[in-house]
Structures are given as structure tokens and as C-alpha cells.
Amino acid sequence: MPNYYLFKPEFLSEFTSKVFKSFGVVEEDAQLASDVLSKSDIRGIDSHGIARLKSYVEMFSIGRLNPTPKISIVRDKKSVATVDGDSGLGLIVGPKANEIAMDKASKHGSGWVSVCNTNHYGIASYYSLKALERDMIGWSMTNTSSIVSPLWGAKSMLGTNPISIAFPGYKNPPIVIDLATSVVALGKVEIARRQGKSIPEGWMVDEKGRDTTNPSDMFKGSLLPLGSTREMGGHKGYCLSSLVDILCGVLSGANWGPYVPQFAMYETPPEKSVGKGIGHFFGAMEIDGFDEVNNFKKRIDQWIEEFRSTPPVEGQEAVLIPGDPEREAEIDRSKNEIPVIQAVIDDLNLVARTTKVPFDWEQACLEVIGNKS
Amino acid sequence: MPNYYLFKPEFLSEFTSKVFKSFGVVEEDAQLASDVLSKSDIRGIDSHGIARLKSYVEMFSIGRLNPTPKISIVRDKKSVATVDGDSGLGLIVGPKANEIAMDKASKHGSGWVSVCNTNHYGIASYYSLKALERDMIGWSMTNTSSIVSPLWGAKSMLGTNPISIAFPGYKNPPIVIDLATSVVALGKVEIARRQGKSIPEGWMVDEKGRDTTNPSDMFKGSLLPLGSTREMGGHKGYCLSSLVDILCGVLSGANWGPYVPQFAMYETPPEKSVGKGIGHFFGAMEIDGFDEVNNFKKRIDQWIEEFRSTPPVEGQEAVLIPGDPEREAEIDRSKNEIPVIQAVIDDLNLVARTTKVPFDWEQACLEVIGNKS
Numbered sequence: 001m002p003n004y005y006l007f008k009p010e011f012l013s014e015f016t017s018k019v020f021k022s023f024g025v026v027e028e029d030a031q032l033a034s035d036v037l038s039k040s041d042i043r044g045i046d047s048h049g050i051a052r053l054k055s056y057v058e059m060f061s062i063g064r065l066n067p068t069p070k071i072s073i074v075r076d077k078k079s080v081a082t083v084d085g086d087s088g089l090g091l092i093v094g095p096k097a098n099e100i101a102m103d104k105a106s107k108h109g110s111g112w113v114s115v116c117n118t119n120h121y122g123i124a125s126y127y128s129l130k131a132l133e134r135d136m137i138g139w140s141m142t143n144t145s146s147i148v149s150p151l152w153g154a155k156s157m158l159g160t161n162p163i164s165i166a167f168p169g170y171k172n173p174p175i176v177i178d179l180a181t182s183v184v185a186l187g188k189v190e191i192a193r194r195q196g197k198s199i200p201e202g203w204m205v206d207e208k209g210r211d212t213t214n215p216s217d218m219f220k221g222s223l224l225p226l227g228s229t230r231e232m233g234g235h236k237g238y239c240l241s242s243l244v245d246i247l248c249g250v251l252s253g254a255n256w257g258p259y260v261p262q263f264a265m266y267e268t269p270p271e272k273s274v275g276k277g278i279g280h281f282f283g284a285m286e287i288d289g290f291d292e293v294n295n296f297k298k299r300i301d302q303w304i305e306e307f308r309s310t311p312p313v314e315g316q317e318a319v320l321i322p323g324d325p326e327r328e329a330e331i332d333r334s335k336n337e338i339p340v341i342q343a344v345i346d347d348l349n350l351v352a353r354t355t356k357v358p359f360d361w362e363q364a365c366l367e368v369i370g371n372k373s
Numbered sequence: 374m375p376n377y378y379l380f381k382p383e384f385l386s387e388f389t390s391k392v393f394k395s396f397g398v399v400e401e402d403a404q405l406a407s408d409v410l411s412k413s414d415i416r417g418i419d420s421h422g423i424a425r426l427k428s429y430v431e432m433f434s435i436g437r438l439n440p441t442p443k444i445s446i447v448r449d450k451k452s453v454a455t456v457d458g459d460s461g462l463g464l465i466v467g468p469k470a471n472e473i474a475m476d477k478a479s480k481h482g483s484g485w486v487s488v489c490n491t492n493h494y495g496i497a498s499y500y501s502l503k504a505l506e507r508d509m510i511g512w513s514m515t516n517t518s519s520i521v522s523p524l525w526g527a528k529s530m531l532g533t534n535p536i537s538i539a540f541p542g543y544k545n546p547p548i549v550i551d552l553a554t555s556v557v558a559l560g561k562v563e564i565a566r567r568q569g570k571s572i573p574e575g576w577m578v579d580e581k582g583r584d585t586t587n588p589s590d591m592f593k594g595s596l597l598p599l600g601s602t603r604e605m606g607g608h609k610g611y612c613l614s615s616l617v618d619i620l621c622g623v624l625s626g627a628n629w630g631p632y633v634p635q636f637a638m639y640e641t642p643p644e645k646s647v648g649k650g651i652g653h654f655f656g657a658m659e660i661d662g663f664d665e666v667n668n669f670k671k672r673i674d675q676w677i678e679e680f681r682s683t684p685p686v687e688g689q690e691a692v693l694i695p696g697d698p699e700r701e702a703e704i705d706r707s708k709n710e711i712p713v714i715q716a717v718i719d720d721l722n723l724v725a726r727t728t729k730v731p732f733d734w735e736q737a738c739l740e741v742i743g744n745k746s
Contacts, residue, residue: 077482077662079452108481109450114663137624153683153692165616167623177616179609183600200604209686226599226606227556231573233599233610236552239695240613242680243538243550250540250672251510251663257679274675289450290487290624299623302647306630307615310526313582319526322612 003370005345006337011364012050013038015348015357019053022355023060024067025089033091036122041338044329047187048123050340054347055120056089057354058265065089065119071096079108082252085118087277090142094121098130098140098282105136105284112283114247116254117276120144120263124164125178125326131284132168135293139283140164143248143255145262145270148182148241149222151234154209156222157258160185161244166323168287170297172304176323181241182223189215189223202228247281254279337366376743378718379710384737385423386411388721388730392426395728396433397440398462406464409495414711417702420560421496423713427720428493429462430727431638438462438492444469452481455625458491460650463515467494471503471513471655478509478657485656487620489627490649493517493636497537498551498699504657505541508666512656513537516621516628518635518643521555521614522595524607527582529595530631533558534617539696541660543670545677549696554614555596562588562596575601620654627652710739 017034021027041049059065069088073081083100085093097115104111121127124140131138144159160180167175184203192199193215206212207220225237249256255275262269287293310319340348345361352359389407394400414422432438442461446454456473458466470488477484494500497513504511517532533553540548557576565572566588579585580593598610622629628648635642660666683692713721718734725732 075662075664077659078480080482080658080662082663107451109453110483110485112483112658150680150683150692152685152689154686155683157680157683157692167619175615175619177612179606179612181609183606202605205686209684226609228605232575232601232605233552233556235693235695236554236599237606239550239552242548242695246540246548246673246676250676251669253664253668253672256672256676274672285453285485286450289448289453290455291448291626295626296624299626299629299647300619303619303623303629307523307530310523310528310530311582312525313527313578316525319523319530320608322608322615 003368004339004341005361005365006339006367006369007361007364008366009038009042009334009338012041012338012340015359016050016053018357019057019351019355020067020089022357023065025092026068029089029092032095033089036091036095036126039126040123042330042333043123043125043326044333045123045326046339047185050338050348051344052120052263054351055264056091057351059119059263061354062265069093073100079104079110080112081114083113083115085115085277087117088119090119090121090278090280093118094127094280095130097280098127098284101282102131102134102136102284105131105286106134109289110283110285113281114252115280115282116249116252118254118278118280120278121280123178124162125166125176125323127282128164128166128178129174129176132166132174134284135168135287136284137287138164138166139281141244141248141281143245143260143279145260145267145278146258147186147223148225149205149209150242151225151230151238152209154205154207155258158225158238158241158245159260160223161241161248163240163244167300168297169304170294170301172301173327174323175300175304175321176326178323178326181226181237181244183226183228183237184223186218186223189218193218202232244281248279249275251281252279339369376741377712377714378734378738379712379740379742380734380737381739382411382415382707382711385414385711385713388732389423389426391730392430392724392728393440393462395730396438398465399441402462402465405468406462409464409468409499412499413496415703415706416496416498416699417706418496418699419712420558423711423721424717425493425636427724428637429464430724432492432636434727435638442466446473452477452483453485454487456486456488458488458650460490461492463492463494463651463653466491467500467653468503470653471500471657474655475504475507475509475657478504478659479507482662483656483658486654487625488653488655489622489625491627491651491653493651494653496551497535498539498549498696500655501537501539501551502547502549505539505547507657508541508660509657510660511537511539512654514617514621514654516618516633516652518633518640518651519631520559520596521598522578522582523615524598524603524611525582527578527580528631531598531611531614531618532633533596534614534621536613536617540673541670542677543667543674545674546700547696548673548677548694549699551696551699554599554610554617556599556601556610557596559591559596562591566591575605617654621652622648624654625652712742
């Protein structure tokens, strides 16, 4: 682990918000976007938080993001709708489209919104968690630029396309499912590459679709879908990733499959466009339409307690409940501090110079961990 | 492959229908149930078709199934509802609850129905395919009796809990996703056991949660969730299986997790009950609420054609589209005949004796394949 620095979450989110405002984003939207990024850091998903600010800034700089989007319902019928994000920041379009889904759920029992003309929206579980505040079951998915090959394919055709769904407990914290439909996140391959280690078989294939354990194949090769091989269910991961791509991209009229535009500027853009931006899909179901809310929540508690008491296999402490790892990070970090590595500090300094938003990180840093040399 | 016999689908479905009627099921319901089972055989999913008739008969014989269920909406709010199947045959409750979901979608844009007090409902894709006839996107899930361990658990806590979703094409046949959330179906372990072969690592654990390649461990051990190990994403398969268990079982007030009652009589029943029967979850979304139906279908065609043209890895002919294998079986079998193995013929003869419904299989048999000795 390289050096890292600890900051109060507020320091980072204030900087984020000011950076967005410097591009003309209005106060309220900038706060919202900064809240989404911050939630990722607080929940311990460092890859999707402040570490991504530089990429958002690049997209603003080259005019790919509209700072004042008019987010609109382009078509709807009671519980369902298609929403156009007007090229807005995904961190703004996402929460607003999710709000539309939840408002529909209040009125029609459930709400389902497919979104086009949007961009990366942060962590999927930010949205499913929001529904819990309104006693709803929350769903969230997004398609992302292609890095995953379909089973038996020698080309990246799908993104890591995450699915999140959250169920509220009564006394217990909620069950929060949030999973990429690829076998592993690209970040894990990147870590192995930096450390000069090989990766397990079944994570990646090279540009000809041949199995590889060399993480440097990440630049031309593909991740495998969850399940990896036919024998281990790779067709199922491919199906799940397709499901997300279709609900988010094909249904809304966004780009899909290999045509989903990349997030980072240094990647080669797709050869053509088949729709508008990337796509999200949000769902909310009012629990009260199925049962008394507390009855359901108490059954969720029972489920959680039953699964927690599963006898663990030798060498493991306990069976986890979906959402446990992020919740543990959240308990820890919201009381304490967010760790930021040197490489991200460097990025943020660059952002500060580009946007002229002051970033007094040395003053704000609470502690330096690791080798200070 | 042992001997097998070929029959016209009609011969098998007429027998099935008469068998259900012999228990007091009304004509229309018996036809419906027989249609669901038959669809499974026609789509090449032999494990879920006529081969299961004996188990349904056993459940009727011991009074676990109500031949004349009053299927009712116990609570609803516009697009969502909880349905009680009144202990009816899953093959009858399923189609009727799915109909409720689709009717809700016609009225409210989408319909979502969680079902308790039901039983095994056949193949998940029977239901999602139905929605296509009404220009809807169809969803179907069911929980099943526990045979899958959660990641790091040394006990079967979840079923193979399938998820199906279907999207219609314009000129192309539909995309039909139908997957068990376990790494593999139990049937594949059973086949290895009969053939005296070992199974791949990552499919199963023994009763202490230790990796095993011995298929005979199926009686006391557990299948692993899709992804198998932590490193290969086993926590994701566990999450997906949990998602199905909660939407079907916990939400509706059915049994869930290790308490889902078994289908076959020879299995040990769960130690207690935490709800009514097993649970299903059906969803339907009206495409017209998102976009012009044909616009969406044409984009699905584009998606299909794009994915079909993915360069395949060496040694594979082509990337498949979800639903291809079942569709190929369907094209073949609906023109021709359904193969039935000797063991199933024996079961059906037993069913015939129990129910006194004639089963003139020797006369109806079109051809015997394999060794006739």
C-alpha cells in the first residue's frame, strides 16, 4: 500500500461541489453530485468516489457534459417512463431519474425508469438505498463501456454492468446487493499489474479470447463475465450483463454493448454511436402495496438472522449478509476519515489548477499513513 | 445415453391433462398445467417437463396440493400485488398470477406480483415468454428448496432460484434469459454420479463445506452459488439467489431460505415453516410505456445482430444469444417428437396405475432409439 492521507469527508465533498460549480453547475445540483461521490468513499468503494473527480472534470472540459441539463420524461405510462438526461452529469441525472421512479411508486405502487443521454452515475447502491428512506424496495442498474467479452467471444462487447437492489430491515440494517456482472472489477486487475503479480485463471482473456493470467492483457483483452467458463456458468454472467445492457441502453435509446462511450478520456472512443449517452435503469416498489411495511421488515430481520447463523466453513468466521462489507466501512469512515492515496492527491491538484478552485490538502490532511519519504 | 422413446407432444400432454383431472382439477386448469409442462419438453428442458409428473402426482396423493384453488389477490396497490395460490398446483397458480401481473401492466404500465402458497411452477421462461405475446417485457422468478450454500457457509440455505426475463425482437426471435443462480443444475451432478465420473472443482461442497469433486456428496453437501469462490465472484451468485428468495418468499409471506418445502417426497422436509408454500415473483412492463413498440423491437434486432457477429474465440463457432439453445430444441421438437427415457416411462406407468388413467405408451411410441435389448 502506498502512502495515503486522511481527510474529513466534508473537506473532500466541499471541494467536489466547488469544482462542479466552477463549470456552471447550480448549487443544488453540485451538492447532489458531490453527495453521490462522497457516499462511495464513505462506503469504502474508493474506485467510484473522489478518485473519479478528474475524469468528470475532463468530460466537462471537452464539453461532453451539459452543466445545466433539462432532465425530461420523453414518454411514460403511469408506472413506467423513459427519461432523457440531456447530457447532464450522471451524478445529477441519476438521482433525479431515481426520484421520478420513486414518485411513480408512491402514486402507482411501483416506478420503473429507463434513462438515456446520461453518463457515469457513481455507485449503483446509492440509488437503491434512497428508496429505503421511502419504505420502498430500490433497484438500480447502469450500462458501462465495454470491457467484458460474452461467453465464447474474442471481443469486449459489454460493460461491467452492475445491478443493485436493497431491502429494508426492521431492527437490522438493510440487505444491500450491489454487484458487477463481470467476474471481477477491472480495478483488481490493475492492482495486480502494478504489483507485478499474475491474476487467477478465469478473470481475463487476451485480445484473441485466449485465457491469460497476465494483467497487462487488460489493455487489449477482456474481463470474463461472472462464471467465467461454460462449465462454471459463464453464460449466466453474460446473460446478466446483457439484461442490464438492454434495460438501460436498448430500452431507453441510449448506446449499448460495444457502443457505450468511455468514461476516461485516454480510452479509444467507440467507432460509432447507436443512441444517446449511456443508460441507467431505476426501479422502486412500494412495500405497502405488498404487505404492511413492518411485517415485511420483520421478515427481512428473520431472514438476516437465519443467514447470519449459517454454520461457516472451516477457516471462515461467518457467512456475510449482502451489504455487510460496505456497511462496516461506512460505520468506520463516517466516524473517522477518508483515506486518499498519493496518485489521487496528484489528480486533485491538477483539477484544482484547471478549475482554479483552491485545494489546501496539506492543511486539511488529518494524518499521513505509510512511508513519508 | 440409455434407451429412449419418441412421442408426439400431444400424446404426452393429453395424458398429463387427464392425470391432473383425475385428482379433481377442472378441465381448463388441467390444460393450462399440461401446457406448462409440455412447453418445457418442447424447449428441451427435459428435467422440468413430463419427467416431473410423478412428483406432482405424489403431492396430490398426500393432499399437499389443492385441486381447485381459489387464487386471490390478498393485497395490492395499482401496479403491485401479493397473490395467495391457495396451495394450488404451481403450474396453475403460476400462469394465473402471471396473468394478473400482465393485466396490471396493461392498466398501470407495469405489473409486479409476489406469490405465496404455491408450488413448483415448471420452467421460469414459460412465464416471461407469455408477456411477449402482449408486447411486454416479462420477468419470472421462483424460490426452490435449499440445495445451495451461501458463500462461506457449510449448509444448504438457498434453492437454485432461477431468474428469467424475455425481450421481443422484430424480425429476430426474442432474447430469452433463464438461469439458475447456482453454478450448475443439480441434474448435472446426478448425471456424473450415474456415470461414475467426478465433477469439476467449484460445483459442490460436502456437508462440512469442503470442496469436493465426488458427485455422491450431493446427498449431504451443497451446490455452490454462481461464481463458486470469493475470488471468482461466489458472493455475487449468493446475492442473486438471495434476491430471488426475498422477492418470491419474504415479500409474499411464503417460506424462504432453508424452510422452502421440497418438491420430491423422498427428501427430508424442513424442520419448520416460516410462511405458506413456496414463492414466485412475476413482472411485466409494457414496452409502449417506454417507446413505440416497433422501435424497441428493431433496436433489439440490432443488438442481436451485433452480438451474433462477435468474433468467436478459437475452437468455438459463434457467440450465442440468450435463448438460442432452447429455441433450437423447440424448432426441432415441435416439428418432430419428444424423447422420453426408460426411467421416466417407468414413472409414468406407475402414475397410470395410481390414477387409473390409461397410458398406452407402446402403441403411441413413434420410435425407439438405442439398444432395444
